[in-house]
Amino acid sequence: MAGAWLFRPKPAATMEKMLPYECGVDTKGPTWIRFRVNFFLYALVFLAFDVETIFLFPWAVKFKSLGLFAFGEMLIFIFILALGLWYAWKEGALEWY
Numbered sequence: 001m002a003g004a005w006l007f008r009p010k011p012a013a014t015m016e017k018m019l020p021y022e023c024g025v026d027t028k029g030p031t032w033i034r035f036r037v038n039f040f041l042y043a044l045v046f047l048a049f050d051v052e053t054i055f056l057f058p059w060a061v062k063f064k065s066l067g068l069f070a071f072g073e074m075l076i077f078i079f080i081l082a083l084g085l086w087y088a089w090k091e092g093a094l095e096w097y
Helices: 002-006 037-061 068-090
Strands: none
Touching: 037 068
């Protein structure tokens, strides 16, 4: 793979190739804009609950064979995540200004 990378044809860096592409239309305004912090906070909350889903699915599939101990552990896990959601809501992380 290193040899293929070294001997590959190298495209010429023309001015048109260096321009930002925006759906085939010339850009209007600056191409590098700052996003509001709310996008970052929503992404963090989404990531937390996405990871929760990844952990809940295998547990739900094997629920009957795991017993009460695993059920208690999962209840604690869900409680901690609900507590985090409540805290984010209380702090205004889910509010859009």
